[in-house]
Amino acid sequence: MKNYIKNQIKKSYETKQAIYENEELLNKILEVSQLCVELYKGPKKTILAGNGGSAADAQHIAAELVGRYGFDRPSLPSLALTTDTSNLTAIANDYGYDKVFSRQLEGMGQEGDIFIGISTSGNSVNIVNAFNSAKEKGITTVALVGRDGGEMARIADYALIVPSDSTPRIQESHILIGHIICDIIEKETFGDGVS
Numbered sequence: 001m002k003n004y005i006k007n008q009i010k011k012s013y014e015t016k017q018a019i020y021e022n023e024e025l026l027n028k029i030l031e032v033s034q035l036c037v038e039l040y041k042g043p044k045k046t047i048l049a050g051n052g053g054s055a056a057d058a059q060h061i062a063a064e065l066v067g068r069y070g071f072d073r074p075s076l077p078s079l080a081l082t083t084d085t086s087n088l089t090a091i092a093n094d095y096g097y098d099k100v101f102s103r104q105l106e107g108m109g110q111e112g113d114i115f116i117g118i119s120t121s122g123n124s125v126n127i128v129n130a131f132n133s134a135k136e137k138g139i140t141t142v143a144l145v146g147r148d149g150g151e152m153a154r155i156a157d158y159a160l161i162v163p164s165d166s167t168p169r170i171q172e173s174h175i176l177i178g179h180i181i182c183d184i185i186e187k188e189t190f191g192d193g194v195s
């Protein structure tokens with residue numbers, strides 16, 4: 001059993017090692033971070049969404065920005081579309097679960113915002129629909145995904161694909177990438193920058 005636990009940990013750090021060695025993915029993480037830094041120079045916001053564990057990741061990342069990540073500084077506007085149960089239940093009930101994020105994005109997204117959709121498969125239909133709504137509104141789309149990236153990676157402006165086929169291992173890397181992006185945003189916007 002202890003070996004089983006050690007094997008899970010090994011798989012987790014091997015996935016992170018694969019990211020560490022993937023220059024293309026590292027460049028994309030940097031590109032998305034810089035995009036967010038530019039966004040926060042104006043009155044724009046990041047918007048996030050995901051299902052299940054990825055819903056928790058969306059909320060976690062939004063809270064790092066609105067609250068604080070590493071040090072005290074002014075709040076950065078960020079919205080997780082997974083938190084308002086009245087919106088979620090009404091939209092799911094009246095239009096279907098596939099519309100829970102796209103409908104909110106249509107109401108609350110503004111041109112120039114960035115929408116980050118989080119999914120391990122890259123094929124969650126409610127996020128794919130939200131990407132399509134985002135495009136119509138002039139909102140930049142970022143797919144934080146795994147496996148082969150799925151439909152989301154195909155239609156997003158930027159695709160960060162964790163090189164793994166395991167849902168939990170992908171999720172563990174998603175939050176690592178989310179933390180790195182928040183770290184860069186905070187340091188570049190309010191600190192001494194990132195060298």
Ligand SMILES: O=C(CO)[C@@H](O)[C@H](O)[C@H](O)[C@H](O)COP(=O)(O)O
Nearest residue numbers: 051052053054119120121124167168
């Ligand atoms: O956290 C986990 C599994 O680790 C689950 O809650 C998982 O997020 C859910 O099954 C999601 O519905 C999966 O959706 P997705 O990652 O394919 O978009």
Ligand SMILES: [Zn+2]
Nearest residue numbers: 053167168171
């Ligand atoms: Zn999970």
